[in-house]
Amino acid sequence: MSEIVLELKNAAIYQRESLILSEVDVSIYKGDFVYLIGKTGTGKSSFMKTLYGDLPLTEGEGTIVDYNLRTLKEKDIPFLRRKLGVVFQDFKLLNDRNVRDNLMFVLKATGWKEKQSIDKRIDDVLDKVGMKTKGFKFPYQLSGGEQQRIAIARALLNDPELILADEPTGNLDPQTSVEVMEVLQEISKNGNTILMATHDYALLLKYPSKTLKCDGERVFEVVQKSL
Numbered sequence: 001m002s003e004i005v006l007e008l009k010n011a012a013i014y015q016r017e018s019l020i021l022s023e024v025d026v027s028i029y030k031g032d033f034v035y036l037i038g039k040t041g042t043g044k045s046s047f048m049k050t051l052y053g054d055l056p057l058t059e060g061e062g063t064i065v066d067y068n069l070r071t072l073k074e075k076d077i078p079f080l081r082r083k084l085g086v087v088f089q090d091f092k093l094l095n096d097r098n099v100r101d102n103l104m105f106v107l108k109a110t111g112w113k114e115k116q117s118i119d120k121r122i123d124d125v126l127d128k129v130g131m132k133t134k135g136f137k138f139p140y141q142l143s144g145g146e147q148q149r150i151a152i153a154r155a156l157l158n159d160p161e162l163i164l165a166d167e168p169t170g171n172l173d174p175q176t177s178v179e180v181m182e183v184l185q186e187i188s189k190n191g192n193t194i195l196m197a198t199h200d201y202a203l204l205l206k207y208p209s210k211t212l213k214c215d216g217e218r219v220f221e222v223v224q225k226s227l
């Protein structure tokens with residue numbers, strides 16, 4: 001049996017006192033590529049935020065990469081996030097520094113010290129996303145798709161046990177979305193575990209995989225034909 005990286009049992013997801021999702025039972029195993037779909041406002045982002053510690057889990061059980069979400073303390077969150085790679089719709093790159101410095105900033109903040117290992121790690125992740133020659137560029141000199149590749153490279157820096165991608169193609173045109181998706185597929189083939197929230201049904205059809213749907217305050221697995 002494959003190793004479990006995320007497990008929620010009878011969990012409820014809240015935004016302050018508003019119940020967003022209840023009776024959530026989800027298991028994700030090492031190497032899985034899982035979609036999280038659902039109409040706007042059904043709770044995909046709230047679900048993701050609970051997983052990376054931005055919203056507290058106050059009901060039910062939840063473990064993610066060996067952290068218990070019910071007992072997660074403020075001081076644990078940076079350590080949890082080191083084991084996760086989080087990718088957002090709006091990239092969240094630092095505009096005042098080039099690509100390499102964006103990546104170096106994260107490595108230094110997570111304890112990397114030796115220049116040679118830092119340079120090698122940056123080369124490796126840029127290579128994985130097909131951006132090896134763009135390290136000197138500033139984020140605003142890159143297209144949306146290129147910025148998202150850099151954001152994916154940044155998520156890979158600390159070899160995460162799980163990548164959480166919240167609408168990673170939400171700001172991209174269809175062709176660029178496919179290109180970014182190819183990068184995620186490649187990373188998945190190399191053994192990374194990915195949970196991706198999206199409402200881009202064209203991508204689901206092109207790259208079918210296990211799919212969870214948020215609807216009517218519940219999360220359930222759906223098969224492709226009933227999407």
Ligand SMILES: Nc1ncnc2c1ncn2[C@@H]1O[C@H](COP(=O)(O)OP(=O)(O)OP(=O)(O)O)[C@@H](O)[C@H]1O
Binds near residue numbers: 043047
């Ligand atoms: N900070 C907040 N405070 C209170 N309620 C919120 C907050 N953020 C979102 N909500 C509510 O939680 C519900 C779920 O929102 P959420 O952003 O998780 O949905 P979503 O499925 O990710 O939507 P989208 O596809 O538009 O991003 C919505 O009803 C929203 O109004």
